[in-house]
Amino acid sequence: IHPKEKVSGVQLVFTKLHAGGKFGQGNYEYSGGLHGVGASVTNALSEWLTVEVYRNKKVYKMSFHSRFNKRKNKIESGLPDGPLTEEPMSGNKKGSYIRFMPDANVFSETVFDLDTVEERLKQLAFLNRGVEITLIDERITMAEAKRTRMLFSTDEETENEEGEEGVENEEIIETEEVFEEQQGQQSLFAAFDQFASENEPYCVVFRFDGGISDYVKSLNDGKRRLYNIPIYHKTVKNDIQVEFSIQHTGEYRESMFSFVNNIPTPEGGYHEMGFRSGLTRVLNEYARSNGFLKEKDANFQGDDFSEGLSVVLSIKMANVQFEGQTKTKLGNTEARPAVEASVIEGFNAFKNVRGYKKVMEEIIKKAQGAAKSRIAAKTAKENARAKxxxxxxxxxxxxxxxxxxxxxxxxxxxxxxxxxxxxxxxxxxxxxxxxxxxxxxxxxxxxxxxxxxxxxxxxxxxxxxxxxxxxxxxxxxxxxxxxxxxxxxxxxxxxxxxxxxxxxxxxxxxxxxxxxxxxxxxxPLYKVYKGDKVEYAYDDKELDEKIKIIGKGYQLQRYKGLGEMSADQLWxxxxxxxxxxxxxxTVEDAAKAERMITTLMGDKVEGRKEFLAKYANFNKRDAFIDKIEKTDKKEV
CATH class of the missing domain: 3.40.50.670 (Rossmann fold)
Incomplete structure (x- = not known):
């Protein structure tokens, strides 16, 4: 029982705003929350919510419901069904089990999207090395999932192939594990329950013993990597934990994913600024001290080192300040010098690794090519502006x-x-x-x-x-x-x-x-009409509905191109x-979009063939032909 509020801790957290653990001293070292309202708001927006807490060989239970108050003529949300109960249990199980149902009176859509949930859990497993996260969806079976969903490959299936068709046959540098922390058992890129039968609920386990280095490898799946093992470093600077992993590829664009306390920051912020300035500084120093840049040469620009670079940057810090409620950009200025110093420290440590010089030479050569392209692009931009x-x-x-x-x-x-x-x-x-x-x-x-x-x-x-x-x-x-x-x-x-x-x-x-x-x-794909009565259908499912509206005697037209419609019809x-x-x-998951674009629009043909072979339905019946045949038989 809370000494001041006189209610249980469970009830306090789930019914009172700003009662989150981040406001207590020593509860969490780092937190992604801003206001301590996550649990209480979830409860308030749920039709029902149940909590079970396992600790001290006991299980504590409490449930909440939303109810309509006739006297006040309004819905009251998140009300306790009763006090916290306590039961003994065997074993030393610890943790919390929370279930809730989104309130249909609040949300127009209450169905959870499996892809969205799965991508976020996979991301969290990358960011928290060695943590095992299990996702079970009782709405579909393992057999259905294997037929209809994109399943991730294992690390063994993503290795580079030298001389692959459509890719320059360039030497792939072999390096040892860059840091001891990267060694360990093979990471799991979506390990499906091997003991589950085809008819059991869909179950996937995420665990990445390589952490964010595995994240970088997954980003570069299907790309030509300039060195096989991502460069990785983890340290603490000024009470800020900094962890980064990078790997250069033969691509022309950068793929950077940054996080603060496991929260994605797609708009960047001071931590990304620190990373870029640190990387630019340390690589320019190497290029100049090793003769890649002569005395009269200008330094490389930051964008030169970013070409083809895949980065995952994860920092953890207290008193986070995001710019805006959406938490998409970090506003803590102290993050910049901490990350910059960490990058420099990481590359200094990398000097002691066998293969260091070869990797650095490849990075500088890539930057030299990028600098030439940058100058050419600048000329092209100037020409375009002139035109x-x-x-x-x-x-x-x-x-x-x-x-x-x-x-x-x-x-x-x-x-x-x-x-x-x-x-x-x-x-x-x-x-x-x-x-x-x-x-x-x-x-x-x-x-x-x-x-x-x-x-x-x-x-x-x-x-x-x-x-x-x-x-x-x-x-x-x-x-x-x-x-x-x-x-x-x-x-x-x-x-x-x-x-x-x-x-x-x-x-x-x-x-x-x-x-x-x-x-x-x-x-629209179809026009269904009879006399002056006209309906348009935008897909095969809607076609059936429109045919019912028009009724017997309908005529059917399929639009193959926009040019078949008149101006009035197009309007x-x-x-x-x-x-x-x-x-x-929209881009719900930038990393997933990155992989899809690389696979479907990139140079490698094999990736596209595999995708089409697995997910394209070449046996699908043409709905238009079906309707025409049906029309001919019934002579409508």
């Missing part, structure tokens, strides 16, 4: 710009093909809708350097139209449109174009995606804000 300098000269005849001057109201449709682009121009509302037709397939940026990308006319046109530049200089507050809508045909070519454009936005306009400004337009089905279907593009 676009006279009132956006390259956009004339391409972009049908809207007349509105408020970006928050404006939207731009990127439309596949001149024909559909012309129809879209007729259908649009000029006040707030712009149309940018694409001629042919855009460039797949995953396989190109920035200088090559900026030479592509379609890419330059998109950059100019959006108006905010590209990473790393992308300025979100400069965008001309708060909705950038990809509008392509519903066939394979259209899907390929969507993938190519999404890859470009993810790689070079990530803030645009993260802010929720990228959408996919959803034109009504796809462009009218009141009636259209848009899918907002």
């Amino acid at each position: 676009n300098s006279i009132d956006g000269l390259t956009l004339i005849g391409k972009l049908a710009a809207c007349s509105g001057r408020k970006p928050e109201l404006n939207e731009m449709f990127i439309v596949e093909g001149d024909s559909a682009g012309g129809t879209a121009k007729q259908a649009r509302v000029r006040q707030f809708q712009s149309i940018l037709p694409l001629r042919g397939k855009p460039l797949n940026v995953e396989k190109k350097k920035l200088a090559q990308i900026l030479e592509n006319e379609e890419i330059r046109t998109m950059i100019s139209a959006i108006g905010a530049g590209i990473d790393p200089d992308f300025k979100l507050d400069k965008i001309n449109y708060h909705k950038v809508i990809i509008l392509s045909d519903a066939d394979q070519d259209g899907m390929h174009i969507r993938c190519i454009l999404l890859t470009f936005f993810f790689r070079y306009m990530r803030p645009l995606v993260n802010a929720g400004h990228v959408y996919i337009g959803m034109p 009504e089905t796809t462009m009218n804000p009141a009636t259209r279907n848009l899918t907002q593009v």
Whole structure:
């Protein structure tokens, strides 16, 4: 019983705001919470919640419910069903068991998404080396999971293959384990319960004895790695625990994932600043002292060392200050010098490892190539600016710009093909809708350097139209449109174009995606009609519903391309804000998106073949053919 509040600790934590353990002295060394309200808010937003605490050979139980108070005419949430109960138990089990049901009166969606939960638990297992996390989903069986879900490979299956088709046959450096802490038993990249039968609930166990080094390896799955063993270091500076792991690849972009007290910080912060400054400093010192940089040569820039670099940075500290309630950016200035010093210390320790010089030479060679590309890209940018300098000269005849001057109201449709682009121009509302037709397939940026990308006319046109530049200089507050809508045909070519454009936005306009400004337009697949009665269906399931609405005697048309629709039809089905279907593009898990883009859009063909062989349904019946056959038989 709490001496001041006169209730049990369980009741206090689950019913009183700001009662979290982070506010007590010595309860937690580090905490990701800000206000100590997680447990109490979860209880308040749940239809019911039960707690079991195991300690001192006893089990303590308490339950809570939400109830409708007739007298007050309102729902009262998180009320205790009774006092905390106590029962003896055998054994020395310790821990807590909490179950809850989200309240449907509060949330429109109360079903937990397995992919989201699984990715977060996997991430936590990476960040907490050796901790075993078990996920069980009783909604699906092991057999169903193996048929329908992407399962992760083991570490043994992700090793590099020298001379693989489509990849330069460059020597892969063999190094010993960089630090003793990396040694140990093989990590588990999703170990499924070997003893579970096909009909038992889905169960996966995450445990990574390599910790964040295993995280880096998973990020680089399918990429050509310049050295096999990630560089790893862990230390404490000024009461801040710093842990990082890095590995360079043959890619052109950086993949950086940072965390504070296990909380992802996708917008970075002072810890990322410290990492970049430390890495730039220590690598420039090596390059200069070993003759890679002559006396008159300028230092490499930070971006030169970032090309192809995969990084996981995890720090733990007290009194965390995030910028904004969403905890996406670290605001503690003291994190910068602590991380910078840790990076320098880590590379100094790396000097004692066999293979150090070979690894460092590969890193510097990569930076030399990146510096040349940077200079070429700068020239390409200047040329692009010159071409676009006279009132956006390259956009004339391409972009049908809207007349509105408020970006928050404006939207731009990127439309596949001149024909559909012309129809879209007729259908649009000029006040707030712009149309940018694409001629042919855009460039797949995953396989190109920035200088090559900026030479592509379609890419330059998109950059100019959006108006905010590209990473790393992308300025979100400069965008001309708060909705950038990809509008392509519903066939394979259209899907390929969507993938190519999404890859470009993810790689070079990530803030645009993260802010929720990228959408996919959803034109209908079918038109069901009889006389003046018309219904549009956007998928096969909806087709059945629309056929029932129209009734017997219906006629059916399938749209193969946007160009088959008139301007009125395109407006009504796809462009009218009141009636259209848009899918907002979001990135729930950047690491997973990174792996998918590398697999599906990268150089390695084998990865795509394996993905398609495993997940593509080549035996699916064509719903349109089924309906036509049905129509012919019944003569409707």
